[in-house]
Amino acid sequence: MNGESASVVIIGGGAMGTSTAHHLAELGVTDVVLCERNTLGSGSTSKAAGGIRAQFTDELNIRIALLSLVEFRNFKERFGVDIDFREVGYLFLLDSDEDVQRFSQAVALQGSLGVLSTELTLDEVLELVPQLETEGLRGATYCPRDGHATPEAVVRGYAAAAAEKGVRIHQGVEVTRILVLGNKILGVETSAGRIKTDTVVCTAGVGSREVAALVGVDLPVIGEPRWMHYTPESGSLPEKLPLTIDFSSGFYFHREGPGLVFGGREPTIEGVATHATRRLPLLVDLPIQSSWWGYYEMSPDHNALVGEAADPSRFLYATGFSGHGFQQCPAVGEYLAERIVGIIPTLNLSAFSADRFARGESREEQFVI
Numbered sequence: 001m002n003g004e005s006a007s008v009v010i011i012g013g014g015a016m017g018t019s020t021a022h023h024l025a026e027l028g029v030t031d032v033v034l035c036e037r038n039t040l041g042s043g044s045t046s047k048a049a050g051g052i053r054a055q056f057t058d059e060l061n062i063r064i065a066l067l068s069l070v071e072f073r074n075f076k077e078r079f080g081v082d083i084d085f086r087e088v089g090y091l092f093l094l095d096s097d098e099d100v101q102r103f104s105q106a107v108a109l110q111g112s113l114g115v116l117s118t119e120l121t122l123d124e125v126l127e128l129v130p131q132l133e134t135e136g137l138r139g140a141t142y143c144p145r146d147g148h149a150t151p152e153a154v155v156r157g158y159a160a161a162a163a164e165k166g167v168r169i170h171q172g173v174e175v176t177r178i179l180v181l182g183n184k185i186l187g188v189e190t191s192a193g194r195i196k197t198d199t200v201v202c203t204a205g206v207g208s209r210e211v212a213a214l215v216g217v218d219l220p221v222i223g224e225p226r227w228m229h230y231t232p233e234s235g236s237l238p239e240k241l242p243l244t245i246d247f248s249s250g251f252y253f254h255r256e257g258p259g260l261v262f263g264g265r266e267p268t269i270e271g272v273a274t275h276a277t278r279r280l281p282l283l284v285d286l287p288i289q290s291s292w293w294g295y296y297e298m299s300p301d302h303n304a305l306v307g308e309a310a311d312p313s314r315f316l317y318a319t320g321f322s323g324h325g326f327q328q329c330p331a332v333g334e335y336l337a338e339r340i341v342g343i344i345p346t347l348n349l350s351a352f353s354a355d356r357f358a359r360g361e362s363r364e365e366q367f368v369i
């Protein structure tokens with residue numbers, strides 16, 4: 001590998017890095033090296049719940065979802081990999097009048113962009129999930145076109161498609177330095193030698209802050225550990241179960257094979273259990289088979305950091321997804337590839353550039369779990 005050169009080096013082989021690699025190859029840029037310090041998908045991507053939704057407050061996130069959903073729906077046909085995309089809907093449970101009002105406004109915005117989200121009565125909630133305890137709830141919203149898929153399978157599909165077109169994927173290779181002269185990138189130093197390049201894409205997840213610091217760029221990302229739990233049983237819950245979120249507590253669950261996965265904001269199962277068993281009492285009787293954790297890559301306004309640094313030039317980045325990075329990988333990867341090639345982007349994400357904070361233009365996404 002030492003002495004290798006590439007038109008583009010991608011740092012990080014999660015959902016974002018592999019999507020970017022695929023979209024570059026689609027645009028004819030195949031002289032690309034992707035470096036992943038562990039194994040593909042081993043970062044936050046493999047820890048994710050796999051949720052995919054268009055129910056956001058920021059118009060850009062809704063547009064990203066609409067674009068990404070098309071790719072997820074057609075993934076098997078296009079990439080030959082079954083990502084187990086289940087269009088079961090997302091159900092948000094709301095226990096305060098303020099939240100009902102915020103979600104009602106968001107449903108109106110989503111509807112204006114073509115999203116089929118709607119407000120539900122508590123009787124309608126119970127038609128979807130009869131086993132819920134609705135005490136204390138003030139309302140709910142639901143979108144039938146939301147759902148969930150398997151993140152590792154998405155990574156596999158993108159990586160295989162990119163590799164088939166000539167993208168070189170190096171696993172177990174860490175980027176340790178980025179070589180810069182003036183404001184130009186000359187190459188990267190890795191644990192396996194040097195690669196000459198003038199373009200670097202940082203999709204290093206929660207490690208993006210350190211990677212960006214190698215070139216003096218500040219990406220304000222903080223890792224927040226989040227736990228998930230798996231039970232191999234699902235009690236009497238319906239087969240078609242929406243990804244259900246108790247918004248104020250952050251407790252959520254969805255079907256996974258014959259059982260359920262669930263999570264929340266608390267670091268211990270006991271902490272999550274308080275909210276979980278109140279809203280879904282049948283959980284008390286289900287065995288926990290496994291638990292795991294990964295990082296949410298939090299940004300200051302809970303929106304993604306996506307763009308290109310001013311100095312050095314040709315340093316692009318995508319991180320800070322604050323809990324919704326898996327589902328945004330199709331649209332964000334496509335945007336990065338289009339920026340690199342220099343064509344008009346399908347969806348302009350320039351408002352997510354990290355220098356928005358210095359410009360006093362931060363934009364908060366409110367529906368973060």
Ligand SMILES: Cc1cc2nc3c(=O)[nH]c(=O)nc-3n(C[C@H](O)[C@H](O)[C@H](O)COP(=O)(O)OP(=O)(O)OC[C@H]3O[C@@H](n4cnc5c(N)ncnc54)[C@H](O)[C@@H]3O)c2cc1C
Pocket residue numbers: 011012013014015016017035036037038039040041042043044045046047048049050051052173174175176203204205206207208211226227228263293294295296297318319321322323324325326327328
């Ligand atoms: C419990 C949990 C539940 C979640 N649920 C959802 C959900 O339902 N829906 C959703 O959309 N999102 C969800 N997320 C968030 C989602 O997982 C992330 O936003 C997304 O996976 C980020 O993808 P990524 O490719 O940017 O980062 P990662 O998957 O973290 O990939 C970055 C990669 O970069 C590599 N790397 C870092 N530094 C270097 C270096 N110097 N050299 C080489 N390689 C390097 C790492 O090893 C890693 O593999 C969840 C996250 C967690 C933890």
